[in-house]
Amino acid sequence: xxxxxxxxxxxxxxxxxxxxxxQEQSAVIPLLHALQESGGGHLTTEHQQAVADFLxxxxxxxxxxxxxxxxxSLKPRGRHHISVCRTLPCALCGCGDVAKAVRExxxxxxxxxxxxxxxxxxxVECLAQCHLGPVFxxxxxxxxxxxxxxxxxxxxxxAKQGGR
Amino acid sequence: xxxxxxxxTRNFGNPAAxxxxxxxxxxxxxxxxxxxxxxxxxxxxLVKAGNLRGRGGAGFPAGVKWGFLAKGDGPKYLxxxxxxxxxxxxxxxPLMEQDPHQMLEGIAIACYALGxxxxxxxxxxxxHKAIRIVEAAVEEAYAKGVFGxxxxxxxxxxxxxxxxxxxxxxCGEETGLLSSLEGKKGMPKLKPPFPAVKGLYDRPTIVNNxxxxxxxxxxxxxxxxxxNALGTEKNGGxxxxxxxxxxLRPGYHELRHDVTLRQLIYDVxxxxxxxxxxxxxxxxxxxxxxxxxxxxDVRMDFDSLAKAGSMLGSAAVIVMDDRxxxxxxxxxxxxxYSHESCGQCTPCRxxxxxxxxxxxxxxxxxxxxxxxxRMLDICTxxxxxxxxxxxxxxxxxxxxxxxxxxGEFEDYIRAGERRGLLxxxxxxxxxxx
Numbered sequence: 144x145x146x147x148x149x150x151x152x153x154x155x156x157x158x159x160x161x162x163x164x165x166q167e168q169s170a171v172i173p174l175l176h177a178l179q180e181s182g183g184g185h186l187t188t189e190h191q192q193a194v195a196d197f198l199x200x201x202x203x204x205x206x207x208x209x210x211x212x213x214x215x216s217l218k219p220r221g222r223h224h225i226s227v228c229r230t231l232p233c234a235l236c237g238c239g240d241v242a243k244a245v246r247e248x249x250x251x252x253x254x255x256x257x258x259x260x261x262x263x264x265x266x267v268e269c270l271a272q273c274h275l276g277p278v279f280x281x282x283x284x285x286x287x288x289x290x291x292x293x294x295x296x297x298x299x300x301x302a303k304q305g306g307r
Numbered sequence: 308x309x310x311x312x313x314x315x316t317r318n319f320g321n322p323a324a325x326x327x328x329x330x331x332x333x334x335x336x337x338x339x340x341x342x343x344x345x346x347x348x349x350x351x352x353l354v355k356a357g358n359l360r361g362r363g364g365a366g367f368p369a370g371v372k373w374g375f376l377a378k379g380d381g382p383k384y385l386x387x388x389x390x391x392x393x394x395x396x397x398x399x400x401p402l403m404e405q406d407p408h409q410m411l412e413g414i415a416i417a418c419y420a421l422g423x424x425x426x427x428x429x430x431x432x433x434x435h436k437a438i439r440i441v442e443a444a445v446e447e448a449y450a451k452g453v454f455g456x457x458x459x460x461x462x463x464x465x466x467x468x469x470x471x472x473x474x475x476x477x478c479g480e481e482t483g484l485l486s487s488l489e490g491k492k493g494m495p496k497l498k499p500p501f502p503a504v505k506g507l508y509d510r511p512t513i514v515n516n517x518x519x520x521x522x523x524x525x526x527x528x529x530x531x532x533x534x535n536a537l538g539t540e541k542n543g544g545x546x547x548x549x550x551x552x553x554x555l556r557p558g559y560h561e562l563r564h565d566v567t568l569r570q571l572i573y574d575v576x577x578x579x580x581x582x583x584x585x586x587x588x589x590x591x592x593x594x595x596x597x598x599x600x601x602x603x604d605v606r607m608d609f610d611s612l613a614k615a616g617s618m619l620g621s622a623a624v625i626v627m628d629d630r631x632x633x634x635x636x637x638x639x640x641x642x643x644y645s646h647e648s649c650g651q652c653t654p655c656r657x658x659x660x661x662x663x664x665x666x667x668x669x670x671x672x673x674x675x676x677x678x679x680x681r682m683l684d685i686c687t688x689x690x691x692x693x694x695x696x697x698x699x700x701x702x703x704x705x706x707x708x709x710x711x712x713x714g715e716f717e718d719y720i721r722a723g724e725r726r727g728l729l730x731x732x733x734x735x736x737x738x739x740x
Binding site: 231 | 382391393395400427434475476487490493550551552553558593623625631636640642646647649
């Protein structure tokens with residue numbers, strides 16, 4: 144079964160229409176974002192093939208985009224994907240302590256998912272929220288001025304809520 | 308310090324300005340109306356006269372760049388660089404999240420002046436909130452007739468679309484951005500040909516930063532003379548500065564270009580944290596050479612900082628106090644650049660990794676005599692030898708950190724000691740090792 148539901152198809156068509164005729168490849172990144180969001184947080188071979196077929200571009204073109212950009216994941220992620228900023232401004236403000244606290248609270252390292260599938264963890268480069276450092280991003284939300292305790296409290300809160 | 312009148316940030320903290328009506332109530336879209344009553348070339352000349360320097364980091368005069376756009380029939384594009392990601396930089400995010408119509412008005416004016424009928428706003432993928440807000444504002448601008456077949460009733464057609472990135476620093480480089488917008492890996496292209504001649508889809512293209520375009524309505528409203536009076540010579544207008552690191556009150560501020568680095572740190576941001584002293588400061592994002600406390604009486608404009616041996620870049624000030632290990636600070640940045648190199652040019656792909664590997668062994672207590680000269684030698688072979696300036700962006704800080712703090716690096720190598728936990732962001736690796 145195609146991973147492109149009728150609802151997604153309508154969304155895809157709207158996205159493709161932003162670009163000139165013959166330049167459909169431009170839609171690769173937005174389409175992959177849409178599929179990754181709706182498809183459980185990561186991109187399978189089927190997802191990439193579906194984008195390639197939809198746009199009429201070779202699978203290799205889609206796959207090289209999928210693997211070039213850090214926001215796309217070929218492996219399943221947790222329901223809550225935590226991206227801790229590791230770059231200098233956050234590091235100066237103690238992101239090492241925050242990262243350590245998150246890893247200890249979750250019991251996972253970079254690129255790993257908790258056993259219950261609730262959280263995944265990643266250390267990323269600058270999130271452009273340097274005035275709030277240390278920061279991490281979970282889904283759409285950026286949490287700033289973190290300490291080890293604050294970071295754990297955010298995770299505890301999400302764990303209590305359960306799902307997305 | 309005299310307070311700076313607010314232009315770019317005048318709507319910050321006013322949620323009403325997110326809507327078309329709220330923006331118009333504050334005087335918004337008056338500049339577009341004014342521009343539409345002028346000849347396109349007159350608008351370009353005005354921006355040129357306003358000495359608007361590109362806010363993405365290079366500081367190239369925006370009006371001059373506009374003048375390079377190839378003439379002739381067929382599609383031309385304006386691509387907005389909203390791929391903010393130079394470490395330390397916080398300005399385009401707030402500009403989009405707090406006053407999206409200001410940028411859209413700048414886009415409309417620029418497109419009218421340049422005869423461009425299609426614009427893409429390339430927003431960094433992690434900026435979910437900015438993407439949501441700008442998309443809503445674009446939609447509203449269409450509904451209100453600013454965009455569409457007849458821009459504000461002028462008969463000039465303009466389409467604008469938001470395009471998300473997906474996590475790659477290199478896409479902030481203008482030709483890397485265009486590759487990414489074409490649905491490819493974000494690999495930069497050799498210049499010339501410059502995008503103004505051969506850019507998106509091989510068509511003439513102007514790439515402008517968010518803040519650059521956000522300035523445009525104010526130049527129209529104020530006129531070139533008043534706009535210039537807000538800045539310094541050849542650096543027109545006000546500027547958004549972000550200060551982060553070890554100051555009492557980190558944050559972004561709209562200020563005149565004549566503010567000094569010392570004023571920014573001590574007057575605007577409250578100085579160092581209690582009991583701490585300044586050790587070093589990066590004035591223009593992580594790619595700019597580092598300055599010593601004796602070098603901070605410098606005006607924060609493009610030309611003054613260049614004269615001081617650094618650069619204004621994205622006006623991102625990273626402040627380091629006396630507890631900071633410069634060795635580990637550089638190590639952190641070298642991880643960044645080696646991770647973000649797109650890999651197509653050998654001097655950058657190999658050079659950034661070699662620098663990081665040598666830095667790692669120095670941090671790790673396994674540094675060898677000659678390692679610092681080896682690093683400087685690698686830098687020499689990187690600068691100017693690649694398609695884009697990412698290699699330079701890694702080499703310039705490396706050279707300046709080693710030159711200005713050589714003793715600290717040598718201590719590390721000599722002592723060969725293990726201080727704190729190692730690598731990545733383990734423990735208090737960078738800041739207070």
